[in-house]
Amino acid sequence: MQSPANDLLTKTETAQASANRTPVIALAGQPNVGKSTIFNILTGLNQHVGNWPGKTVERKTGTCEHLGRALTVVDLPGAYSLTANSVEERIARDYIIQDRPDVVVAVVDAAILERSLYLVAELLLLPAPVILVLNMIDVAEQEGIKVEPQVLQAALGIPVIPMCATRGRGIHALLDTVQALIGGNLEYRPRRPTILPNHEMILAELVRRIAPHVPDRYPVDWVALKLLEGDSEITTQMQETLPNDVWEQVHATLYEHEDAILDIAGARYGWIERMVRAAVERPKVGQMGLTARLDKVLTHPIWGMAVLLAVLGGVFWLTYSIGVPLQTWLSDVLDRLAMVAGQALAEAPGWLSALATDGIIGGAGMVVTFLPILIVFFTVLAFLEDTGYMARIAYLTDRFMHAMGLHGKSFIPLLLGFGCNVPAILGTRIIETRRARGLTILLAPLVPCTARIAVVAVLAPVFFGNRAGLVVWVLVTGSLIALALLGIILHRFILRGEQVAFIMELPLYHLPNLRTIGLYIWQNTVAFLKKAGTIILLVSIVVWVFSYFPNGVVSESYLARAGKWLEPVGQWMGLSWELITALLTSFIAKENTIATLGVLYGDYETVLPTVLSPAGALAFLTTQILFIPCVATVATIKQEAGTKWMIASLFLMLGLSLGAGIGVYQLGVLLGL
Amino acid sequence: MLFQLLEILNRSDRLHTPPQLAEALHTTPQMVQQLTEHLARQGYLVEAPQCSDGCADCALRAMCSAEGHKAKLWTVTEKGLRALHRSGGAP
Numbered sequence: 164m165q166s167p168a169n170d171l172l173t174k175t176e177t178a179q180a181s182a183n184r185t186p187v188i189a190l191a192g193q194p195n196v197g198k199s200t201i202f203n204i205l206t207g208l209n210q211h212v213g214n215w216p217g218k219t220v221e222r223k224t225g226t227c228e229h230l231g232r233a234l235t236v237v238d239l240p241g242a243y244s245l246t247a248n249s250v251e252e253r254i255a256r257d258y259i260i261q262d263r264p265d266v267v268v269a270v271v272d273a274a275i276l277e278r279s280l281y282l283v284a285e286l287l288l289l290p291a292p293v294i295l296v297l298n299m300i301d302v303a304e305q306e307g308i309k310v311e312p313q314v315l316q317a318a319l320g321i322p323v324i325p326m327c328a329t330r331g332r333g334i335h336a337l338l339d340t341v342q343a344l345i346g347g348n349l350e351y352r353p354r355r356p357t358i359l360p361n362h363e364m365i366l367a368e369l370v371r372r373i374a375p376h377v378p379d380r381y382p383v384d385w386v387a388l389k390l391l392e393g394d395s396e397i398t399t400q401m402q403e404t405l406p407n408d409v410w411e412q413v414h415a416t417l418y419e420h421e422d423a424i425l426d427i428a429g430a431r432y433g434w435i436e437r438m439v440r441a442a443v444e445r446p447k448v449g450q451m452g453l454t455a456r457l458d459k460v461l462t463h464p465i466w467g468m469a470v471l472l473a474v475l476g477g478v479f480w481l482t483y484s485i486g487v488p489l490q491t492w493l494s495d496v497l498d499r500l501a502m503v504a505g506q507a508l509a510e511a512p513g514w515l516s517a518l519a520t521d522g523i524i525g526g527a528g529m530v531v532t533f534l535p536i537l538i539v540f541f542t543v544l545a546f547l548e549d550t551g552y553m554a555r556i557a558y559l560t561d562r563f564m565h566a567m568g569l570h571g572k573s574f575i576p577l578l579l580g581f582g583c584n585v586p587a588i589l590g591t592r593i594i595e596t597r598r599a600r601g602l603t604i605l606l607a608p609l610v611p612c613t614a615r616i617a618v619v620a621v622l623a624p625v626f627f628g629n630r631a632g633l634v635v636w637v638l639v640t641g642s643l644i645a646l647a648l649l650g651i652i653l654h655r656f657i658l659r660g661e662q663v664a665f666i667m668e669l670p671l672y673h674l675p676n677l678r679t680i681g682l683y684i685w686q687n688t689v690a691f692l693k694k695a696g697t698i699i700l701l702v703s704i705v706v707w708v709f710s711y712f713p714n715g716v717v718s719e720s721y722l723a724r725a726g727k728w729l730e731p732v733g734q735w736m737g738l739s740w741e742l743i744t745a746l747l748t749s750f751i752a753k754e755n756t757i758a759t760l761g762v763l764y765g766d767y768e769t770v771l772p773t774v775l776s777p778a779g780a781l782a783f784l785t786t787q788i789l790f791i792p793c794v795a796t797v798a799t800i801k802q803e804a805g806t807k808w809m810i811a812s813l814f815l816m817l818g819l820s821l822g823a824g825i826g827v828y829q830l831g832v833l834l835g836l
Numbered sequence: 837m838l839f840q841l842l843e844i845l846n847r848s849d850r851l852h853t854p855p856q857l858a859e860a861l862h863t864t865p866q867m868v869q870q871l872t873e874h875l876a877r878q879g880y881l882v883e884a885p886q887c888s889d890g891c892a893d894c895a896l897r898a899m900c901s902a903e904g905h906k907a908k909l910w911t912v913t914e915k916g917l918r919a920l921h922r923s924g925g926a927p
Contacts, residue, residue: 668908
């Protein structure tokens with residue numbers, strides 16, 4: 164296979180070119196490979212700094228002397244390739260093509276050869292001999308990467324100089340090699356990257372068409388290759404240069420092979436890989452960096468999951484041992500506050516006292532009790548995020564979430580839902596795509612929060628005595644099964660077709676920064692209080708109005724009327740209007756179910772078993788645990804996803820809970836419960 | 837190699853890490869990173885935003901974009917899918 168550009172230089176040509184003028188060395192390389200350090204060492208104080216003609220990019224030139232001979236050194240702008248992606252890349256290639264330096268010194272970072280050699284692959288196609296400088300060889304050695312310069316030199320067919328520029332090591336060897344190459348005393352037979360045979364034919368056709376019109380300074384093969392790569396600058400130049408009929412033929416060929424760049428660049432990477440495989444020895448498992456070693460365990464399908472389960476256990480333990488007691492304590496404080504407010508407003512109109520105690524403190528005040536749980540979760544989140552472990556959780560859980568059309572990142576918000584659905588909805592912010600975020604928001608209320616679990620845990624013994632534990636376990640497990648099934652159904656039949664593959668570059672592990680964690684908790688807490696709190700306060704007052712008016716008696720309120728209106732639905736589940744009303748009031752906060760039952764039945768623990776069959780009790784508890792989420796969650800859904808998603812969530816949960824309640828009741832009746 | 841990487845992404849809609857892709861392509865994770873960045877420069881891949889659209893007014897937005905702590909996510913663009921389609925690698 165033929166290279167795109169012929170060997171344009173011979174020993175004689177090189178020697179002749181430099182015989183009558185001061186030889187020019189051009190330093191090329193990517194940014195941050197130590198090119199400027201080498202330039203400074205070579206030129207010392209003999210530097211001139213200006214701008215490249217017509218550009219605002221800095222141009223540095225200088226002179227040095229070696230073995231009694233002067234050399235001009237030009238520091239080319241840092242470039243990743245020689246395609247017209249940036250002004251720096253255009254300057255670098257134009258200089259080499261038009262000014263024809265005697266030698267191009269390609270500086271690469273020895274520790275990241277894969278990254279650095281692409282530029283070299285392109286430099287070898289230009290009409291100037293290339294010397295490769297393996298800079299930062301010491302850093303590569305420290306990282307356990309062993310590069311063999313002689314092997315690389317044999318593989319590339321060009322001189323390779325190992326260097327540690329910051330210590331001045333390798334500079335003399337470089338200058339000796341430059342002199343030898345300019346003097347024609349060094350063999351130069353570069354092994355250039357090749358292209359696929361089918362593209363070689365297309366390239367030959369392009370060369371044939373454009374050859375008579377390409378300006379003298381440009382190698383025709385190189386121009387044709389750049390056209391095939393889709394280089395914007397060369398394409399524009401040739402469009403202006405070629406006669407119309409020729410351009411139309413060329414353009415048709417280029418259009419047909421629009422993606423040739425993938426094969427051309429792919430072949431260059433294949434070439435790079437062969438070079439790296441031949442000359443680079445990487446550290447073994449025992450010598451890997453901390454991140455790689457940790458990831459061997461933490462992203463392992465078995466050990467990684469074991470660690471993850473332990474981490475999740477820790478999250479629950481922290482939440483229940485710190486967050487829930489604090490929430491209970493805050494609830495007691497709120498109760499006392501409501502009592503004090505009631506006493507203070509004893510002389511005020513009844514509605515005002517009820518608004519303050521039941522509407523504002525009992526409704527919006529409930530939000531404040533979420534704070535301890537939120538803070539615990541935000542702390543854990545910030546810690547996991549700041550150490551870099553969060554990304555590993557997303558990666559590990561991806562395979563499970565995938566069945567539901569979700570990625571692992573959805574696992575985190577769903578996990579938060581066990582504490583409270585509000586942070587679960589807020590937690591969906593970490594999800595990238597709108598579809599995945601919406602789907603997670605729809606599924607999050609199906610994770611039974613502490614309040615839901617508490618309500619069924621309180622009511623289950625009333626109906627089922629010592630079998631209550633089993634009933635609660637079945638209810639919680641059933642919720643999670645419903646979540647998985649709903650996720651699969653939504654993914655397969657409604658929100659399908661948008662899922663895409665991702666490449667995930669896992670971040671390095673970090674020691675957590677306490678200030679970052681503190682800031683994260685503070686900002687999240689303030690944002691929650693400001694945004695969710697204001698909406699919740701408003702909605703709480705509205706719902707309270709419906710439960711209080713027209714005459715202050717709950718059983719005759721508009722809410723109760725709605726309950727009675729819904730009684731026919733209740734009958735399908737064996738539920739009275741009181742139980743339906745209790746369900747409705749759980750919209751303000753889940754715990755309200757118990758409070759409402761207390762108001763409507765008095766000693767509900769004694770009365771309920773007499774008015775409700777086991778089948779009805781199971782239906783009630785099933786509906787309760789699957790019922791539409793509390794107002795705080797609904798408000799947060801609206802805030803985070805918008806009204807449409809909120810309405811979708813409400814209808815979904817309402818349909819699911821009532822459907823499940825009816826199903827459970829009818830099945831129970833069939834079984835004689 | 838670039839086509840192969842696109843094809844792997846197109847065949848499976850899961851999360852892939854550079855080490856996994858490196859194994860599939862018989863190369864190094866460093867090379868996969870390089871290929872990924874190259875495909876992104878050419879418009880065949882795009883880096884997924886770190887914050888979703890719901891985060892537009894989030895006080896933590898600046899923090900979320902902090903370099904080094906977040907996993908970088910890349911996904912195939914329309915141009916990438918078109919290239920696969922033309923090559924017969926996509927439906």
